[in-house]
Amino acid sequence: MSLSKDNIWKLLAPLVVMGVMLLIPVPDGMPPQAWHYFAVFVAMIVGMILEPIPATAISFIAVTICVIGSNYLLFDASELADPAFKASKQALKWGLAGFSSTTVWLVFGAFIFALGYEVTGLGRRIALFLVKFMGKRTLTLGYAIVIIDILLAPFTPSNTARTGGTVFPVIKNLPPLFKSFPNDPSARRIGGYLMWMMVISTSLSSSMFVTGAAPNVLGLEFVSKIAGVQISWLQWFLSFLPVGIILLIVAPWLSYVLYKPEVTHSAEVAAWAGGELKNMGRLSRKEWTLIGLVLLSLGLWVFGGKIINATAVGLLAVSLMLALHVVPWKDITRYNSAWNTLVNLATLVVMANGLTRSGFIDWFANTMSTHLEGFSPDATVIVLVLVLVLVLVLVLVLVLVLVLVLVLVLVFYFAHYLFASLSAHTATMLPVILAVGKGIPGVPMEQLCILLVLSIGIMGCLTPYATGPGVIIYGCGYVKSRDYWRLGAIFGVIYIAMLLLVGWPILAMWN
Structure with a gap:
């Protein structure tokens, strides 16, 4: 060529x-x-x-x-x-x-789960089921889209495969039922709102679970190798859960207000979904088996951390899917997304480790520490204690540390306007931000690391090119460019504000 x-x-x-x-x-x-x-x-x-x-x-x-x-x-x-x-x-x-790397193989196991959803049809069935029972009103249909994505997220580490490959094919059939067509004034009837809800859903679900998006795992490797901070599957989930619940409740409603569809009731949608479910028939043996394996894996991930490693749980689930004929081995060998992600993450993890192995991170951290030592919380205490009471000094020191963490998180988050890939953004910016944080005395590295990695998924709403599903959704023609940028900026600010104002104080209490 x-x-x-x-x-x-x-x-x-x-x-x-x-x-x-x-x-x-x-x-x-x-x-x-x-x-x-x-x-x-x-x-x-x-x-x-x-x-x-x-x-x-x-x-x-x-x-x-x-x-x-x-x-x-x-x-x-x-x-x-x-x-x-x-x-x-x-x-x-x-x-x-x-x-x-255990985290790389955890993602691979989750990819095979995603293949199981696809091969058995369980993912499509879940989507149709929620659309049927929540699709009579446009607002509740928006909530259904978010819930579908979140239910699939723990076992689908590619948000493109999850939102673009499972949710999008179902939802794209709905607007034409109301004579709402892409690249047409009728797009605002209902199509624009439904498409935007998929942007909302994929960004939330990608941050909700460590296995919700492949760059999350890359982020974990960076914080482990550079900052020495270990974050478990359960710790990640619990850290984002309060923020996720609030955004799950608020985001669909706020989207409805800011980008209100002309069609507010949609009985035809529920009828269509019911017809599609009828055509699928009853749950098959493979679907029941997959449901059992999903529940087993979730149970072990949440409650079995002291008994079995999270990656071992994923490998166990894959082994059982093979043994019970849920997914044939030949389908796994042909599942390009899983193998591509395995090699991609494995090589990026190595390259990230090389920054430490070669001595670059230590040099950078020491350099930042030297240049910023005038702003060190400890130095500040020594100076201020001469003129202020000790209580006031401690308050000022705390504020200084909080400002430093805040600046680092915001720089990392809004830098995504410059990137068209979450993985590229994570690989480029996260090592630098972590090295800066590590080099500044007094910065709570565990809190900083958790805030940084939790922000990876939600930044996917910022631009039409921010993540794979965004490209698919924008490309379908229902959401105009100016609307996408406007909504992306609004929700991008809301997302990071909720993480910092709700998630951060809770993290501080835990630590």
């Missing part, structure tokens, strides 16, 4: 960026291999953003380059001088380490 001019410059751009960075002198105090590695890392991010070839191929190539050039990219002079140190062996061990 011949390359277009557009693809040629996209291919060359990462190489040019890497070449320019390698020509720049190594910053003072930074290990040479850290700067060289950072040049490769930045080139990888540029490639993932431009995508001259698939993003997974970009990260795979980046790992290969680092393994082959490990003497210049990963290891320092003291390691290489040690006769017992086998650089090539250690580099290969490092390069393949991502494939042993």
Whole structure:
């Protein structure tokens, strides 16, 4: 296949960026291999953003380059001088380490669950069932769309597959029942509202569960490797639950107010969904089996954390699906999304770890600490205690820490306006934000880490290109560009405000 001019410059751009960075002198105090590695890392991010070839191929190539050039990219002079140190062996061990990551395999297991929903038809049945019983009014139909997405989210780590592949095919059939058509003035009759509700639903469900979106897992790996903070499946869920419940109640109603459809009652929708359910017939044995496995997995994830690892639960569920003939092995081998995500996450996890392995994160954190030590909470106490009472000093110190955390979270969140991929955004911005936070004395790293990773999903509502489902929904033609940007900005602010005003205080009480 011949390359277009557009693809040629996209291919060359990462190489040019890497070449320019390698020509720049190594910053003072930074290990040479850290700067060289950072040049490769930045080139990888540029490639993932431009995508001259698939993003997974970009990260795979980046790992290969680092393994082959490990003497210049990963290891320092003291390691290489040690006769017992086998650089090539250690580099290969490092390069393949991502494939042993428990969180990567947890996502893979959730993908196979998603395949089970698709193969058995259970996902479509759940969607039709809720539409049938909640679809008589447009407002309650909006709530149904959100609930459908949330029910599927724990076991569908691709929001594109979940919203775009399961929910969207059902919902897109509804507007024509009311003579509401895309790219037409009639789109506002009901189609625009229903499509926007899918944006609301996918952003909420993606943040509700660690397995709700693949970038969540990437975020967990970053906070683990860089900040040393471990976040469990249950801890993630409970941290977002208060915020999620409030937004689940408020967001559909507020969407109804801000983007009110002309059709407010929709008896035809319930009738259509009932007819589709009748055509599907009764629950099959495979569907009942899958329901049992879903309940078993949820039970073990919530209550069995001390007995069995969350990833082991996912692998157990996959094994039972195979043994009980819910999903045939040949379907798993053909499920490209699962294998693509497995390789993508495994390689990105390795590249993230390389920032620490090469010494870049330690240098960056120490540099930030040096430059910001004048703003250190401890230093502030020493100065203020000379002129203020101790209570006032402590209050000011607390405010300073809160402001620092607030700024870091907001910078990370609204930087997504610059990205067309949650994974690329997470891989680019999260290591930097974590390194800055780590380098500032007094910052509560566990709270900062949880707030950062919980914001990954909800930022997907900001723009039409913010995440995969958004591209699909915007592309169908029911929501005009100006409406999407307006609603995205409004709900983007509401989402992050709720996380900071409700979720953060609860986190602070727990910690």
